[in-house]
Amino acid sequence: MTASAPADVPAGVGEPTPAAAASPLRPAGPRAGRLGRLGRARRTRPADLLGLAPFAAYVAVFLGAPAYAVITAAFKDDAGHATLSNVTTTLKDPYRHAFTVSIELSVLSAVLGAVLGLALAIAVSGARRDGFVHRAVTTASGVLAYFGGLPLAFVFLATLGPQGLVTKWLNSAGYNLTQHGFVLWNMAGLVLVYLYFQIPLMLLVIFPALDGLRPQWEEAARSLGASRRQYWLRVGGPLLAPPFLGALLLLFANAFAAYATAYALSTGSVPLVPIQIGSVMSGNVLAGQENIGNALGLWMIVVVGLVVVAYTLLQRRTARWLR
Amino acid sequence: MNRRLTGIAATAVVLALSATACSSSKTNSGSTSGGTSQGAAAGAKDASKATTAADLGGMDALVAAAKKEGTLNAIALPKTWANYGAIMDAFTAKYGIKINDANPDGSSQDELNAIKQQKGTDRAPDVVDVGQAAATSGAASGLFAPYQVATWSQIADAQKDSQGLWYNDYGGYIAIGYDADKVKNPPTTLKSLDDPQYKSQVALNGDPTKANAALSGVLAAALANGGSLDNAQPGIDFFGKLKKDGVFVPVAATQATIQSGTTPITIDWDYLQASAATDLKAKGVNWKVVVPSDGLFGGFYNQAISASAPHPAAARLWEEFLYSADGQNLWLKGMARPAELPALQKAGTADAAALAALPAVAGTPQFATQDQMTAASKLAVSGWAKATG
Numbered sequence: 001m002t003a004s005a006p007a008d009v010p011a012g013v014g015e016p017t018p019a020a021a022a023s024p025l026r027p028a029g030p031r032a033g034r035l036g037r038l039g040r041a042r043r044t045r046p047a048d049l050l051g052l053a054p055f056a057a058y059v060a061v062f063l064g065a066p067a068y069a070v071i072t073a074a075f076k077d078d079a080g081h082a083t084l085s086n087v088t089t090t091l092k093d094p095y096r097h098a099f100t101v102s103i104e105l106s107v108l109s110a111v112l113g114a115v116l117g118l119a120l121a122i123a124v125s126g127a128r129r130d131g132f133v134h135r136a137v138t139t140a141s142g143v144l145a146y147f148g149g150l151p152l153a154f155v156f157l158a159t160l161g162p163q164g165l166v167t168k169w170l171n172s173a174g175y176n177l178t179q180h181g182f183v184l185w186n187m188a189g190l191v192l193v194y195l196y197f198q199i200p201l202m203l204l205v206i207f208p209a210l211d212g213l214r215p216q217w218e219e220a221a222r223s224l225g226a227s228r229r230q231y232w233l234r235v236g237g238p239l240l241a242p243p244f245l246g247a248l249l250l251l252f253a254n255a256f257a258a259y260a261t262a263y264a265l266s267t268g269s270v271p272l273v274p275i276q277i278g279s280v281m282s283g284n285v286l287a288g289q290e291n292i293g294n295a296l297g298l299w300m301i302v303v304v305g306l307v308v309v310a311y312t313l314l315q316r317r318t319a320r321w322l323r
Numbered sequence: 324m325n326r327r328l329t330g331i332a333a334t335a336v337v338l339a340l341s342a343t344a345c346s347s348s349k350t351n352s353g354s355t356s357g358g359t360s361q362g363a364a365a366g367a368k369d370a371s372k373a374t375t376a377a378d379l380g381g382m383d384a385l386v387a388a389a390k391k392e393g394t395l396n397a398i399a400l401p402k403t404w405a406n407y408g409a410i411m412d413a414f415t416a417k418y419g420i421k422i423n424d425a426n427p428d429g430s431s432q433d434e435l436n437a438i439k440q441q442k443g444t445d446r447a448p449d450v451v452d453v454g455q456a457a458a459t460s461g462a463a464s465g466l467f468a469p470y471q472v473a474t475w476s477q478i479a480d481a482q483k484d485s486q487g488l489w490y491n492d493y494g495g496y497i498a499i500g501y502d503a504d505k506v507k508n509p510p511t512t513l514k515s516l517d518d519p520q521y522k523s524q525v526a527l528n529g530d531p532t533k534a535n536a537a538l539s540g541v542l543a544a545a546l547a548n549g550g551s552l553d554n555a556q557p558g559i560d561f562f563g564k565l566k567k568d569g570v571f572v573p574v575a576a577t578q579a580t581i582q583s584g585t586t587p588i589t590i591d592w593d594y595l596q597a598s599a600a601t602d603l604k605a606k607g608v609n610w611k612v613v614v615p616s617d618g619l620f621g622g623f624y625n626q627a628i629s630a631s632a633p634h635p636a637a638a639r640l641w642e643e644f645l646y647s648a649d650g651q652n653l654w655l656k657g658m659a660r661p662a663e664l665p666a667l668q669k670a671g672t673a674d675a676a677a678l679a680a681l682p683a684v685a686g687t688p689q690f691a692t693q694d695q696m697t698a699a700s701k702l703a704v705s706g707w708a709k710a711t712g
Binding site: 078093094097098153154157158161162163164178184185186263264265266267268269270271275276278279281282283284285286287288290 | 429430431432433435436453454456457459460461463464523524527529530531532533534535537538566569572573574575579580583584585696700703704705707708709711712
């Protein structure tokens with residue numbers, strides 16, 4: 001395959017893409033066997049672009065068009081005239097504070113979810129792949145990762161709310177949750193609720209990466225005299241870092257955009273950006289302020305965009321070893 | 324590996340964007356030119372331009388034109404809300420006109436968005452039932468068609484737009500509902516809720532910056548605590564204090580939270596409480612409703628006809644039906660107080676049994692103007708999270 005690669009490239013298609021230039025054809029570490037074919041860039045033929053068309057159309061319609069609508073509306077007033085007031089208003093309190101709280105909640109639940117999810121994934125990956133534990137955990141994760149909204153809020157109220165089942169058990173055992181400062185409707189409570197879907201989501205996205213770590217590589221490292229710690233530090237860790245960071249980003253965005261659960265549990269007493277967008281976009285109280293919501297949406301896009309940039313830079317650094 | 328990660332990153336962006344882009348209403352409403360002259364009634368007179376039934380040649384002509392259209396597109400009318408289930412059934416039974424009730428649990432803003440976004444399609448709403456903020460804003464942006472029902476003079480001047488772009492339909496008072504089996508000393512005033520015996524029990528139906536009843540609850544609390552219709556701050560501070568004392572549970576109260584015992588004391592409109600009581604009784608909850616004597620705050624919802632209604636005659640007939648004695652009494656049976664109730668009582672046509680079932684009210688209720696509601700909502704936007712966080 002490696003030798004025949006240049007033959008795949010039709011003459012005169014153009015300069016190699018930067019990705020192709022940056023990706024040498026020499027075997028890249030222990031992963032070359034598995035991923036060499038995927039990782040090696042090949043010049044794109046026009047026919048290949050045809051296969052991309054449905055995806056591109058999908059992205060244009062469901063991502064491009066709404067994003068364009070949000071961004072342009074953010075710079076208009078209610079009568080449709082150009083203005084900067086939406087974007088500047090949303091930089092001030094109470095919106096600024098909501099961004100702080102939203103980011104705090106998203107980071108906390110993403111980091112905790114990623115770490116706990118990875119730990120769970122490592123624990124389960126030790127089990128036999130076709131065994132009961134492995135299958136039960138992955139199936140359950142597939143369900144739980146997408147359980148959210150009002151039902152999730154109610155599930156937590158029914159277990160850990162003031163009249164919840166667990167709260168009552170603990171009460172009869174002499175432990176009063178509320179007196180010890182636990183409620184569902186503050187930052188800590190919401191992080192706990194969010195972990196309910198963050199951990200399974202982490203497990204789902206990190207599992208393939210963990211499965212890609214072959215036991216032979218650890219055996220090889222050990223037989224060359226590496227300690228377990230050295231293996232994780234020099235081989236396993238660097239291999240897992242890029243997918244881990246990617247999953248972290250996904251979890252961040254997941255929490256950042258979550259809405260209904262937090263609304264039902266806090267009715268705005270924990271100020272979150274999606275809740276404020278909900279108030280101006282689909283409320284019974286505020287009218288004619290939809291463009292404030294669009295401006296908040298614009299800033300959310302900016303925040304996620306910045307996170308993606310930071311991730312890309314970080315990922316490039318951690319992945320250097322792999323090239 | 325790179326490819327998969329790019330995929331993850333892309334998914335993340337899609338996730339974030341799909342959440343923020345949930346409703347972008349402004350952009351695509353401008354271009355479509357008003358397709359108001361719809362086929363059905365185009366024959367003799369244009370129903371979409373009629374501002375009274377007489378414009379179309381009287382009630383019989385209106386009924387005939389509406390029957391020809393055959394369908395009415397309603398939106399955001401929950402069957403259990405103010406007896407709307409029975410009202411829609413009665414309308415269909417009387418005129419043989421089918422009602423599509425889109426998005427029954429939608430909000431007022433959802434209704435305005437639907438008028439803008441579905442304009443020109445046959446799914447667009449014909450009539451809406453909206454809070455005061457949406458009524459005023461919809462009228463200002465030209466979304467509504469002016470229409471005056473036959474009983475127009477029986478609606479008080481303060482309760483309608485002078486041109487007939489919107490008109491109060493039914494309303495009620497902020498009330499305290501409680502589970503009589505769990506709350507041994509029922510509260511009778513809002514102020515009395517600030518008591519350790521009600522710890523972890525008191526809730527609103529939502530966020531005051533989003534839910535009309537919640538903002539009204541805050542205004543009622545303001546009235547009870549030295550504030551006024553022009554000053555909602557004492558109400559926000561009151562809930563802040565309840566939160567600090569552990570009395571206020573900031574959970575959006577629903578029948579499910581009531582049934583599970585999470586929100587045994589709930590502040591909401593009396594007519595919603597009263598109809599919830601009927602449902603809750605079947606589930607074994609003994610729900611009682613009291614209108615607090617210290618925060619007597621009233622509010623009305625509004626009817627309006629969409630300017631681009633696909634069924635303009637049916638829309639007008641629906642309003643005539645709602646503002647007939649039958650329609651008004653159906654609301655009354657849902658424990659909501661219809662706008663023409665004083666006139667009905669004077670004429671002796673109000674349903675006596677339904678009237679007697681309403682929660683007792685002592686004193687003079689206060690009604691806020693739209694400006695006062697807007698001022699209160701601004702205070703809530705800037706201060707609610709701060710006070711209750």
